[in-house]
Amino acid sequence: MPDEAHLWVSGERAEMIDEFKRNGGRVLLLTATPATGSGKPMSRIASHIVHGPKEKDLIAAGRLAQYLPIAPVRPDLTNIPISGAEFNKAAIDALMSGRYVIKEAVRYWKQFADGKRTISFATSRKRGREYAAECNDAGISSVFMDGDTPQDQRMNMIEAFADGHIKN
Numbered sequence: 121m122p123d124e125a126h127l128w129v130s131g132e133r134a135e136m137i138d139e140f141k142r143n144g145g146r147v148l149l150l151t152a153t154p155a156t157g158s159g160k161p162m163s164r165i166a167s168h169i170v171h172g173p174k175e176k177d178l179i180a181a182g183r184l185a186q187y188l189p190i191a192p193v194r195p196d197l198t199n200i201p202i203s204g205a206e207f208n209k210a211a212i213d214a215l216m217s218g219r220y221v222i223k224e225a226v227r228y229w230k231q232f233a234d235g236k237r238t239i240s241f242a243t244s245r246k247r248g249r250e251y252a253a254e255c256n257d258a259g260i261s262s263v264f265m266d267g268d269t270p271q272d273q274r275m276n277m278i279e280a281f282a283d284g285h286i287k288n
Contacts, residue, residue, distance in 0.1 A: 125149030129160045137165050153206075192228035193221050213244040222247075222254045229260060229288065237281060238288045255288050262288040 122128050128137060128149065137147055149166050156162065162169065178184035195215050201208045229238065242248035248264045255262035263277045263286055280286045 121148045121150065123150045124153075125151040125166065126153045126156050126162065129156050129162060129164045134165055188232065190228055190232050192224035209244070213247060216243045216247055222250050225251060226254050226258045226260065229255070230258070233288075236287070237284065240288055252288075260288055261286045 122133070122137075128134055140147060147165070149162075173181075173183075175184060179186050193216075197207065197212075197215075200211045200215065203209070225240070229240075240248075240251060242251050245264075245266055248266065252262040252264040263280075265274055265277050269277070277286065
C-alpha cells in the first residue's frame with residue numbers, strides 16, 4: 121500500500137508494483153496528487169481512482185478539525201522550477217530562507233495563534249529547526265520533530281504538546 125502513488129508510475133517503484141501483481145498481489149495506492157509530473161498516466165499502475173471525501177465534509181462529520189491556514193509571506197513562485205508535479209524543493213527552500221521569513225512567521229503566530237497549540241510545517245528540516253529556535257527565542261515553547269527524531273523523544277514531545285507545555 122504505497123503512499124504518494126503518483127511517484128510510483130515509473131522506474132523501480134513501478135517495477136515493484138508489476139512484480140507484486142505478477143505474483144497475484146493486489147495493490148492499493150494512496151495519493152492526494154492523482155497526477156504525475158512526468159506525464160505518464162496513473163493507469164500505468166492503477167486500474168481505478170476512488171475520490172475520497174472533501175475536507176469540508178470531513179470537518180462537518182467531526183473527522184477533521186477546523187483549521188485556519190496562515191501564510192505570513194506570499195512568495196513570488198513564477199521563477200521557481202517544477203520538478204515532477206511539484207515545485208523544486210531546493211529552490212523553494214532557498215526562497216523561504218532568511219530571518220525575515222522566520223520572524224514574520226513568528227509575528228503571525230503571535231497574531232493568530234497566541235495561547236493555542238499549533239503544528240507548523242516548514243519547507244525543509246533546516247527551516248523547521250530555524251523556526252523552532254526563533255519561536256523559543258520569542259517565548260513560544262516550540263520543538264522541531266521529523267522522521268529521524270528518536271521514538272522516545274518523539275513521544276515525550278507529543279505528550280508535552282498534548283499537556284500544553286509545548287505550543288508549537
